[in-house]
Amino acid sequence: MSEMRLVVAGAAGHMGRVLIRLVQEMPGLKLTGALEPSGHVALGEDAGLIAGAGRALVQITSDAEAALAAADGLVDFTIPGVSVHFAGLAAKHRKVHIVGTTGFSPAEDDAIASSGGTATIVKSGNFSLGVNLLAALVKKAAQALDEDFDIEVVEMHHNRKIDAPSGTALLLGGAAAQGRKIALADHSERGRDGQTGARRRGAIGFAALRGGTVIGEHTVTFAGPTERISLTHIAEDRALFARGALKAALWARNRPAGLYSMADVLGLSDV
Ligand SMILES: NC(=O)C1=CN([C@@H]2O[C@H](COP(=O)(O)OP(=O)(O)OC[C@H]3O[C@@H](n4cnc5c(N)ncnc54)[C@H](OP(=O)(O)O)[C@@H]3O)[C@@H](O)[C@H]2O)C=CC1
Numbered sequence: 001m002s003e004m005r006l007v008v009a010g011a012a013g014h015m016g017r018v019l020i021r022l023v024q025e026m027p028g029l030k031l032t033g034a035l036e037p038s039g040h041v042a043l044g045e046d047a048g049l050i051a052g053a054g055r056a057l058v059q060i061t062s063d064a065e066a067a068l069a070a071a072d073g074l075v076d077f078t079i080p081g082v083s084v085h086f087a088g089l090a091a092k093h094r095k096v097h098i099v100g101t102t103g104f105s106p107a108e109d110d111a112i113a114s115s116g117g118t119a120t121i122v123k124s125g126n127f128s129l130g131v132n133l134l135a136a137l138v139k140k141a142a143q144a145l146d147e148d149f150d151i152e153v154v155e156m157h158h159n160r161k162i163d164a165p166s167g168t169a170l171l172l173g174g175a176a177a178q179g180r181k182i183a184l185a186d187h188s189e190r191g192r193d194g195q196t197g198a199r200r201r202g203a204i205g206f207a208a209l210r211g212g213t214v215i216g217e218h219t220v221t222f223a224g225p226t227e228r229i230s231l232t233h234i235a236e237d238r239a240l241f242a243r244g245a246l247k248a249a250l251w252a253r254n255r256p257a258g259l260y261s262m263a264d265v266l267g268l269s270d271v
């Protein structure tokens with residue numbers, strides 16, 4: 001089969017640079033486009049050189065539609081409004097769209113889901129194997145432990161992160177809610193401060209720490225009467241997420257249009 005032609009959005013960003021390096025290294029993939037918004041300082045630069053890898057002979061452009069039309073798919077770790085726009089373009093051109101961006105509003109989530117009518121979208125708050133396996137374990141634990149066990153999700157990230165709770169924390173909270181057969185939206189407790197009152201029985205709590213250069217740490221704790229179980233994932237390198245996202249792109253190629261998760265890619269959705 002021919003190489004899959006990929007565009008990387010947010011090419012000069014933290015994830016974008018790692019993705020560009022790995023697209024060049026991974027067999028079966030070819031970098032054909034690299035995007036940053038109009039006015040960005042990196043426009044016109046060689047994407048490979050910006051990534052600190054070899055010259056890619058792909059100039060960073062702001063023309064997303066032209067880049068996507070000439071490719072098989074787009075890998076997108078940017079910001080929510082931009083990802084919604086790109087999902088619309090992927091739908092128009094019937095392409096693969098890998099969405100790593102986090103921090104979507106419910107309306108933005110819905111907009112991306114509807115683009116899955118004609119685009120093949122894989123969207124996940126975390127593209128690592130470890131976190132998706134952890135989510136399956138959290139679901140099982142939540143099934144086994146009743147509401148005597150309070151569920152709390154604690155995450156820590158670098159000081160540049162602009163959304164909270166993290167996409168991963170929400171994914172893990174969602175897995176706990178699934179295990180309990182409840183809707184996360186009706187049971188989540190976020191941003192506690194001041195006279196909060198006692199914890200609601202059956203709530204799923206979230207706490208976010210920010211500081212330094214932490215790549216991503218998540219712990220789900222089941223706190224019961226006189227005992228606690230904690231399940232933790234620590235990401236040590238952004239390449240973990242980038243490799244997962246590129247694996248998802250190859251998986252999505254030639255799949256029917258739809259909205260898929262990383263658990264689908266890893267065969268973990270029924271666990
Ligand atoms: N799902 C997962 O596994 C992971 C998800 N993430 C998520 O990915 C996102 C990005 O993270 P990170 O790389 O650290 O952030 P960065 O801010 O380093 O990178 C984002 C990049 O997107 C660019 N961008 C903004 N608008 C556009 C546009 N219209 N077209 C093209 N590019 C655009 C930004 O440009 P500018 O310089 O102008 O801001 C920036 O270069 C976050 O939401 C984060 O939570 C991160 C890691 C793993």
Ligand SMILES: O=C(O)C1=N[C@H](C(=O)O)C[C@H](O)C1
Nearest residue numbers: 102125161166167168215216
């Ligand atoms: O912003 C980040 O850096 C990360 N974002 C994702 C999230 O919101 O969970 C994934 C990872 O933890 C890194």
